[in-house]
Amino acid sequence: MxxxxxxxxxxxxxxxxxxxxxxxxxxxxxxxxxGCGGAMVCNVGHGVEEIAAAIGAQARTVAYVNGTAFTNEPAEELAAMLAERSPAGLDKAYFLCSGSEAVEASLKLARQYHVERGDEKRRIIIARTPGYHGNTLLALSASAREHYRQIFAPWLLDVAMIDAPYPYRAGALGDRSPAMTGEALETAILRLGPENVAAFIAEPIGGSSTGASLPPRGYYARVRDICDRHGVLFIADEVLTGAGRTGRFFALEHFRASGGEPISPDIIAMGKGLNGGYAPLSAMIVRSGIIETIARGSGRFLHAQTYSHNPLGCAAAVATLRYIDKHGxxxxxxxxxxxxxxxxxxxxxxxxxxxxxxxxxxxxxxxxxxxxxxxxxxxxxxxxxxxxxxxxxxxxxxxxxxxxxxxxxxxxxxxxxxxxxxxxxxxxxxxxxxxxxxxxxxxxxxxxxxxxxx
Ligand SMILES: Cc1ncc(COP(=O)(O)O)c(C=O)c1O
Structure with a gap:
């Protein structure tokens, strides 16, 4: 029993x-x-000796300190490794334990950034349906999973939803439908009032919600342009796709602007494969200008979690990324x-x-x-x-x-x-x-x- x-x-x-x-x-x-890496987590396979050894060594050296009192070597090294792999300008990393926490923190950071810039009205989040960003209440509010949401609906926030690009079910218009071109995002922003919109969150390539669906090639160039024109932050939820799952370190790398340049989101949320499942860890990688704004303002990001920046999870991720590099x-x-x-x-x-x-x-x-x-x-x-x-x-x-x-x-x-x-x-x-x-x-x-x- x-x-x-x-x-x-x-x-x-x-x-x-x-x-x-x-x-x-x-x-x-x-x-x-x-056949699914547990939950699209075990990217490097089970039982990798080097990663187990790195966790053991870190536990013996220093297993835990609080992130308000100390920085630690694995967190510093991991942040530098992620900055190197992230689109230009995204070079500040904040570590948590689960994908839901990284999404939750990303959405809160977006709101805090706007408030500290003096743009207090910006509070609306736009997300997509189908789509999934996690199970804590803000992340669930941004997720179109009816069976998870129903009972908790009285507690969920009102997140604006647009249709996700889902080629198999795009209907008669196919690639020309507003969901597939990205036009649906601009329509939603204009309807809600651009001055009220804080952030747009999307999985660059669909996770389990649209079952690995790919938007058309020009979709994220359009999304980036729309967000820039309306002052809306673009959050890429790479919790499932990040760390190489789609054949690029980030799934967003499959998409390019019309001139061929890479597309940079403002915030990336990572989790799952970041440390291959060897210890709980997630990350939020942020454009440095956002952090500088808050540093010049209140000087505090308002999101405290006991296990943030924990050395053990970060050591596991450093070892995982090294293993990924070593074996291509x-x-x-x-x-x-x-x-x-x-x-x-x-x-x-x-x-x-x-x-x-x-x-x-x-x-x-x-x-x-x-x-x-x-x-x-x-x-x-x-x-x-x-x-x-x-x-x-x-x-x-x-x-x-x-x-x-x-x-x-x-x-x-x-x-x-x-x-x-x-x-x-x-x-x-x-x-x-x-x-x-x-x-x-x-x-x-x-x-x-x-x-x-x-
Ligand atoms: C795209 C995406 N975002 C966020 C999450 C939430 O991550 P976690 O379950 O680690 O909280 C998931 C989990 O499946 C996910 O697929």
């Missing part, structure tokens, strides 16, 4: 006892291929990712369950398979059938871990699974992943035909 309670209360979970490379083992000896893992996420995308595209064409695969898409080591009741009309399955959950359960039975998401088609219905293995996956392991995935899709299609989903 366990005294732990987990999110899912309707079934017991297997006990994990060890993990190595792309494999996780439970106490019965069963082996699982980690961002480039590998691009090259193995291209192979993975090709193999996944074939899944939609053949196999017993191919008739429930509506779309396969992604970038680098981030991919999604969207499941539909009708491939022609893209009609989603009814939510009551729990198709994504069924596929994840069938895959787990076969020893493959996948990540589900639901509700993306219309807020309630919609099923997809994310495929995001560690960048270190070998060709043979990738072949195994594809075989297991195809078998689990066939199992799911068969269960649906027999009206026996979860």
């Amino acid at each position: 366990s005294h732990v309670f987990y999110r899912k209360l309707d079934h017991a979970l297997p006990t994990v006892v060890r993990a190595s490379g792309v494999f996780v083992y439970d106490s019965s000896g069963k082996r699982y291929l980690d 893992l961002v480039a590998r996420a691009g090259s193995m990712g291209a192979r993975m995308q090709g193999a996944l595209a074939a899944v939609a064409q053949r196999g017993d369950g191919a008739d429930i695969v509506g779309d396969v898409r992604g970038c680098g080591m981030l991919a999604a398979v969207e499941l539909v009741a009708d491939r022609e009309t893209k009609r989603p399955f009814s939510r009551s059938l729990k198709v994504a959950e069924t596929l994840v359960a069938k895959a787990l039975e076969r020893g493959l871990i996948l990540w589900p998401n639901v509700g993306q088609a219309d807020g309630i219905n919609g099923d997809l699974v994310m495929i995001a293995p560690p960048f270190t996956i070998s060709s043979e392991e990738l072949d195994e992943l594809i075989i297991l995935l195809q078998a689990a899709i066939a199992d799911t299609a068969a269960a649906l035909k027999m009206e026996q989903p979860l």
